[in-house]
Amino acid sequence: MRIGDKGKALLNSPFFNKGTAFSHDERRIFKLEGLLPAGVSTLDTQSKRAYEQFQSIPTPLLKNSFLLSMHDQNEVLFYRLLYDHLKEMMPIIYTPTEGEAIQHYSRQFRRPEGCFLNIDEPEKVEDELRAWGDRDDIDYIIVTDSEEGVGGIGISIAKLVLMTLCAGLHPNRTIPVVLDVGTNNEDLLKDDLYLGLRRTRVEGERYDLFIDTFVNAVKKLFPRAVLHFEDFGLNNGRRLLANYRTKLPCFNDDLQGTGAVTQAAITAAVWVTKSKLTDQRIVIFGAGTAGTGIADHLHYSMTEDGKSEEDARSLFWLIDKPGLLLKSRRDKLTEGQKPYARPDEEWKEMKGEISLLDVVKKVKPTILIGCSTKPGAFTKEIVEEMARNVERPIIFPLSNPTSLHEAQPQDLKTWSKGKALIAAGSPFPPAEYNGKTYDISQANNALGIGLGAVLSRTSRLPQSLIDAAAKALAQLSPALNDPDQALLPDIKDIRHVSTYIAVAVISKAVEEGCATAKVPNENKLLEWVHAQQFKPEYRELKKINPEIAGKAEKGELGMKASH
Ligand SMILES: NC(=O)C1=CN([C@@H]2O[C@H](COP(=O)(O)OP(=O)(O)OC[C@H]3O[C@@H](n4cnc5c(N)ncnc54)[C@H](O)[C@@H]3O)[C@@H](O)[C@H]2O)C=CC1
Numbered sequence: 257m258r259i260g261d262k263g264k265a266l267l268n269s270p271f272f273n274k275g276t277a278f279s280h281d282e283r284r285i286f287k288l289e290g291l292l293p294a295g296v297s298t299l300d301t302q303s304k305r306a307y308e309q310f311q312s313i314p315t316p317l318l319k320n321s322f323l324l325s326m327h328d329q330n331e332v333l334f335y336r337l338l339y340d341h342l343k344e345m346m347p348i349i350y351t352p353t354e355g356e357a358i359q360h361y362s363r364q365f366r367r368p369e370g371c372f373l374n375i376d377e378p379e380k381v382e383d384e385l386r387a388w389g390d391r392d393d394i395d396y397i398i399v400t401d402s403e404e405g406v407g408g409i410g411i412s413i414a415k416l417v418l419m420t421l422c423a424g425l426h427p428n429r430t431i432p433v434v435l436d437v438g439t440n441n442e443d444l445l446k447d448d449l450y451l452g453l454r455r456t457r458v459e460g461e462r463y464d465l466f467i468d469t470f471v472n473a474v475k476k477l478f479p480r481a482v483l484h485f486e487d488f489g490l491n492n493g494r495r496l497l498a499n500y501r502t503k504l505p506c507f508n509d510d511l512q513g514t515g516a517v518t519q520a521a522i523t524a525a526v527w528v529t530k531s532k533l534t535d536q537r538i539v540i541f542g543a544g545t546a547g548t549g550i551a552d553h554l555h556y557s558m559t560e561d562g563k564s565e566e567d568a569r570s571l572f573w574l575i576d577k578p579g580l581l582l583k584s585r586r587d588k589l590t591e592g593q594k595p596y597a598r599p600d601e602e603w604k605e606m607k608g609e610i611s612l613l614d615v616v617k618k619v620k621p622t623i624l625i626g627c628s629t630k631p632g633a634f635t636k637e638i639v640e641e642m643a644r645n646v647e648r649p650i651i652f653p654l655s656n657p658t659s660l661h662e663a664q665p666q667d668l669k670t671w672s673k674g675k676a677l678i679a680a681g682s683p684f685p686p687a688e689y690n691g692k693t694y695d696i697s698q699a700n701n702a703l704g705i706g707l708g709a710v711l712s713r714t715s716r717l718p719q720s721l722i723d724a725a726a727k728a729l730a731q732l733s734p735a736l737n738d739p740d741q742a743l744l745p746d747i748k749d750i751r752h753v754s755t756y757i758a759v760a761v762i763s764k765a766v767e768e769g770c771a772t773a774k775v776p777n778e779n780k781l782l783e784w785v786h787a788q789q790f791k792p793e794y795r796e797l798k799k800i801n802p803e804i805a806g807k808a809e810k811g812e813l814g815m816k817a818s819h
């Protein structure tokens with residue numbers, strides 16, 4: 257991707273390539289004659305053509321592969337196509353299809369995209385990253401240490417695509433990274449086509465040193481970039497965030513992004529039930545990264561509203577594999593789980609493991625959240641029990657992909673006799689009850705936090721910025737106008753939503769004193785954000801090749817500079 261490329265190099269440069277939309281003049285100047293068919297398309301017709309091709313592809317996985325290869329050929333067209341069909345293509349490019357694409361990465365592989373760093377060569381990390389640009393070239397880096405092996409590069413790419421699509425982050429100023437530290441997935445290790453390091457995952461000191469090498473290289477090479485941790489395992493995500501959050505602007509999307517979007521959906525649901533967050537009894541099933549991240553975020557919000565740490569803590573019941581988290585088992589709990597362990601005395605009448613059903617019966621929760629990856633965990637009995645005890649049970653099965661959801665939204669609606677207020681991790685069709693249809697919100701952590709952090713050039717990303725994003729999102733809930741509407745805004749409005757969130761994050765960064773950019777005052781802020789968002793439009797000649805454009809402007813080439 258270089259300014260000034262010509263001929264085949266230009267056609268192979270996804271950011272500058274216009275394919276059949278290169279004009280006759282451009283074809284001549286850039287030595288593209290003979291490399292393209294005679295017809296000149298507009299971006300509009302290219303998008304129509306690509307959509308026809310997309311529609312003829314039989315499976316979601318193949319559609320994903322088609323879109324990714326377009327991403328790799330012509331980025332503007334790729335984003336334009338996605339914009340034109342956002343609702344239809346989002347589940348193809350992101351969850352649920354993305355999970356499948358990651359699983360099949362080594363078999364579907366065509367051409368590498370992204371930055372691959374491996375633990376056997378830590379000494380090369382800095383040089384390998386340097387190949388992506390200079391100090392000020394990079395705004396945003398998504399890194400995963402993918403438990404599912406090298407195919408995890410797919411999640412870094414997919415989330416970056418969302419950041420561009422939804423929030424307008426400039427795609428040419430980002431790096432998707434996978435840190436290959438091995439995998440414990442036996443199927444991958446046995447697969448002779450597997451492309452990652454063929455070894456079990458490295459842990460302990462060597463793992464920590466490798467992460468440290470990576471983070472230090474990022475800080476040194478791209479001091480302005482925001483670092484986004486994605487899909488780090490239970491034991492690493494929280495620990496790494498705690499290590500690095502005071503050293504550079506970084507955040508963990510599964511912990512913090514999920515916390516923010518869930519809080520926004522809960523704020524709307526709680527508003528529908530005409531109660532307050534601090535009136536709730538919250539059961540979280542699956543106390544891993546996302547589950548404890550949500551608990552932390554809600555807890556933070558309650559303390560901001562004036563509840564004491566301890567009183568707020570008493571409103572949570574977290575359940576993981578061996579049942580309800582209890583104080584007597586503290587030494588077996590993770591750091592993220594420990595604060596939420598319940599006193600054993602509360603449950604002394606119970607023998608053995610305390611199940612979700614036991615907790616629902618005794619606690620009578622108002623909110624039930626699933627981040628367990630256990631499909632079907634929210635059974636009819638559990639949902640009926642919950643609906644018996646509270647007027648409007650708030651139930652969020654958040655596990656992804658679709659096959660791992662704790663319950664189907666339609667079942668939740670039916671079993672609760674229409675009472676449940678629902679948001680789910682993946683997209684679902686509307687649910688029906690008594691002849692009425694209800695849109696199901698997708699509570700997924702794709703927000704404008706990143707754009708706000710980038711544009712404000714925040715030096716750190718404290719919890720207050722994430723909280724500002726959650727509050728801004730909650731204000732846009734359609735349920736605030738009509739309680740039968742979805743809890744979160746529709747995907748089709750995501751650009752507007754992300755922009756609004758970015759504005760809130762920037763304002764908070766200024767207020768907290770961590771914004772280092774020169775930010776305009778409140779009434780100019782929205783316009784300022786808009787002006788900097790990426791739009792899928794072809795670039796003018798002068799941005800593809802300034803030298804040639806200069807000559808054209810002087811009339812030396814017999815053409816105009818702008819196309
Ligand atoms: N909707 C959203 O925005 C997000 C959804 N997720 C989804 O949430 C799920 C969990 O993700 P992470 O928290 O990152 O994974 P994780 O591995 O950190 O946590 C999963 C937790 O569930 C527990 N668990 C597994 N089986 C269980 C069972 N049968 N009963 C009770 N607990 C059980 C595990 O022990 C672990 O503590 C995934 O499906 C992920 O896709 C994650 C992040 C964001």
Ligand SMILES: CC(=O)C(=O)O
Binds near residue numbers: 487509510656701
């Ligand atoms: C949404 C997300 O980050 C996840 O499912 O891991």
Ligand SMILES: [Mg+2]
Binds near residue numbers: 486509510
């Ligand atoms: Mg994730």
